[in-house]
Amino acid sequence: MLELYHGGHTTCSRKARLCLREKGLPYRSHYLNLRAFEQHAPEYVALNPSGVVPTLVDDGVPIVESMLINEYIDDKFPDPPLRPATPLGRARMRVWTKLASDQGLAGVVPRIWPTFKMHTDKLSSAELGEAIARVPLKERRERWAKAAHGGFGQHDIDSGKDAARLIVERMEASLGDGPWLMGEQYTLADIDLVPFVDRFAEFYHDILNSVATPNVAAWLARVRARPTTVAVFATDEAPGSKAA
Amino acid sequence: MLELYHGGHTTCSRKARLCLREKGLPYRSHYLNLRAFEQHAPEYVALNPSGVVPTLVDDGVPIVESMLINEYIDDKFPDPPLRPATPLGRARMRVWTKLASDQGLAGVVPRIWPTFKMHTDKLSSAELGEAIARVPLKERRERWAKAAHGGFGQHDIDSGKDAARLIVERMEASLGDGPWLMGEQYTLADIDLVPFVDRFAEFYHDILNSVATPNVAAWLARVRARPTTVAVFATDEAPGSKAA
Numbered sequence: 118m119l120e121l122y123h124g125g126h127t128t129c130s131r132k133a134r135l136c137l138r139e140k141g142l143p144y145r146s147h148y149l150n151l152r153a154f155e156q157h158a159p160e161y162v163a164l165n166p167s168g169v170v171p172t173l174v175d176d177g178v179p180i181v182e183s184m185l186i187n188e189y190i191d192d193k194f195p196d197p198p199l200r201p202a203t204p205l206g207r208a209r210m211r212v213w214t215k216l217a218s219d220q221g222l223a224g225v226v227p228r229i230w231p232t233f234k235m236h237t238d239k240l241s242s243a244e245l246g247e248a249i250a251r252v253p254l255k256e257r258r259e260r261w262a263k264a265a266h267g268g269f270g271q272h273d274i275d276s277g278k279d280a281a282r283l284i285v286e287r288m289e290a291s292l293g294d295g296p297w298l299m300g301e302q303y304t305l306a307d308i309d310l311v312p313f314v315d316r317f318a319e320f321y322h323d324i325l326n327s328v329a330t331p332n333v334a335a336w337l338a339r340v341r342a343r344p345t346t347v348a349v350f351a352t353d354e355a356p357g358s359k360a361a
Numbered sequence: 362m363l364e365l366y367h368g369g370h371t372t373c374s375r376k377a378r379l380c381l382r383e384k385g386l387p388y389r390s391h392y393l394n395l396r397a398f399e400q401h402a403p404e405y406v407a408l409n410p411s412g413v414v415p416t417l418v419d420d421g422v423p424i425v426e427s428m429l430i431n432e433y434i435d436d437k438f439p440d441p442p443l444r445p446a447t448p449l450g451r452a453r454m455r456v457w458t459k460l461a462s463d464q465g466l467a468g469v470v471p472r473i474w475p476t477f478k479m480h481t482d483k484l485s486s487a488e489l490g491e492a493i494a495r496v497p498l499k500e501r502r503e504r505w506a507k508a509a510h511g512g513f514g515q516h517d518i519d520s521g522k523d524a525a526r527l528i529v530e531r532m533e534a535s536l537g538d539g540p541w542l543m544g545e546q547y548t549l550a551d552i553d554l555v556p557f558v559d560r561f562a563e564f565y566h567d568i569l570n571s572v573a574t575p576n577v578a579a580w581l582a583r584v585r586a587r588p589t590t591v592a593v594f595a596t597d598e599a600p601g602s603k604a605a
Contacts, residue, residue, distance in 0.1 A: 166531075178449060185455045192448035204436035205422060211429045215462075255523055279499055287410075 125353025213306035221313035292332035369597030457550035465557035
């Protein structure tokens with residue numbers, strides 16, 4: 118049995134949810150409320166030592182890192198294939214999934230994390246200190262503290278836009294042959310990038326639009342129109358939420 | 362024919378050189394002097410748009426990103442196998458190769474890049490400005506400017522040590538069953554990590570030593586003793602250098 122621990126509409130969780138949906142694989146869904154720090158609870162950290170989402174659990178065995186979860190899913194459940202058939206095709210596809218992994222979060226964090234302050238503001242100073250102390254990764258502890266103290270500023274916004282621009286410009290230059298990043302085959306390259314690019318279109322309209330980046334805009338419209346994407350974007354799978 | 366564009370003993374170049382040597386694959390070696398900015402020359406950027414090393418060229422087709430180059434080599438030339446035989450094994454191995462990719466450079470940059478100042482100091486202000494302007498990635502342009510202006514400080518040293526500690530602690534906790542990170546099989550996990558851990562042992566003796574981290578220290582000694590590692594560490598493959 119497959120189980121997915123995830124944060125609903127958060128970018129890396131959508132990556133794994135999109136891949137599972139594309140494969141038509143049923144799974145038991147475990148929604149974690151990231152704003153309530155559920156990803157740092159000891160029982161989850163036992164599955165995912167970094168305390169981040171998502172985690173796929175296959176017959177009780179945890180697999181971490183959304184990029185690697187998606188490779189695992191395609192490796193174990195090859196039908197329909199979401200990776201090219203040749204070593205060269207796979208290497209080229211991974212340049213995209215690695216780019217999503219390396220730069221995607223950087224592009225959205227400065228726009229999303231400042232909104233966490235409204236949640237941390239509800240905690241007492243002691244409660245906040247305890248919550249942050251439980252975050253396994255030092256880098257994430259510092260990011261939570263920064264969000265809680267209103268520390269995100271223009272420099273962060275600019276860095277986020279730089280990361281988004283790097284992704285969007287590379288996609289624009291490569292998408293000429295479409296319809297997908299690897300050509301005729303829809304692959305993990307498209308799946309891993311769309312959760313980020315979907316947000317970039319909202320946050321950075323000046324660098325991603327149908328005039329400046331027609332190829333990326335058309336690609337985004339095509340990916341968003343896929344029934345699998347529609348289904349995943351329609352629900353966060355939280356208990357009591359509307360199912361797709 | 363295989364060709365490798367590389368920076369000799371630099372960490373990511375060693376990753377690819379170790380993998381090729383482990384496979385016994387002959388290749389044409391193209392050494393780039395990174396301190397002379399040869400990786401930013403237009404003819405190289407045509408192969409590697411980010412202007413970083415290494416790049417593998419297979420029958421004229423470039424493959425970039427050391428982590429992905431090594432997956433490609435094992436994908437195309439499967440004997441001897443350097444990845445586990447099962448999807449789960451490969452997913453677990455990739456947690457290590459991704460950790461090396463995500464945190465390895467962060468662990469060595471604050472110790473290595475300040476030494477580049479002795480090279481940039483030989484340039485006039487105009488020459489330096491032109492050299493930095495040719496660096497394709499904004500992040501790398503900023504890092505070159507920081508090195509040239511003596512901008513690396515204690516905060517960077519501390520961050521580098523944090524990255525090294527994250528890698529070393531995870532390895533120490535996992536290596537009990539050795540001899541290699543994936544157990545009996547020597548894999549890309551070992552190959553991708555050793556160039557970084559080899560330098561950590563030099564830079565951060567307080568966090569990597571036979572008392573604090575006996576498993577990592579013993580693993581490092583085992584990897585260094587492999588004939589393939591001895592051969593790669595013995596030469597930078599620069600023209601006129603001593604061959605292994």
